């Protein structure tokens with residue numbers, strides 16, 4: 001039990017996104033992210049924090065200093081009733097910025113019973129290669145450069161897209177038992193960038209499920225795309241023979257974390 005990680009929080013809820021929406025899940029949220037999505041609803045995770053919040057049974061919480069060791073994470077997840085949850089989600093921030101810890105945490109947490117779901121921006125293929133064997137479901141984003149920058153990019157002007165990283169990532173994901181590829185659709189999303197994503201899925205990993213997630217209003221997004229727009233995008237994916245879903249964020253509807 002040597003691994004430790006900068007974490008933001010460990011808590012129990014339901015999965016709010018993707019094909020496993022509504023399933024009981026314990027979230028282990030890593031601190032730090034190297035992207036800057038305009039619509040990000042968790043900017044407090046962009047930089048590692050001094051302390052990690054551990055939810056305690058009954059809805060209370062305790063704070064522990066970062067980095068948090070594996071034994072502490074295992075204890076917190078056990079206390080939250082690991083066996084009553086379908087998944088432990090490694091999320092962020094970006095868990096693949098701490099790949100050794102993500103890998104060791106995944107293996108140890110899986111032994112408690114829940115399946116391991118990795119939620120990632122999908123732009124760190126080298127780190128993913130070291131972790132993929134330890135996860136059951138890969139939930140990767142395909143970031144659209146119309147609304148997403150790297151933290152190192154200039155604040156204004158066009159930026160280099162993420163297609164090269166995502167294509168490599170998808171290739172590695174073929175070895176995972178289950179892959180979900182999420183596209184957050186905003187008013188700025190273009191047909192061209194979405195078509196490029198769909199074509200890559202078709203070419204590289206056609207068994208992946210594609211989820212169109214309408215951006216939720218708030219933060220950096222004034223409005224969600226219309227239902228007509230989402231259905232049109234779903235038809236574009238279906239016309240390629242892909243398994244396509246349109247799924248909004250459940251946790252925001254429920255008002256939970």
Ligand code: SF4
Pocket residue numbers: 033034035036037039040041042043045092093094121
């Ligand atoms: S990758 Fe995730 S945590 Fe990072 S900026 Fe985008 S939405 Fe936020």
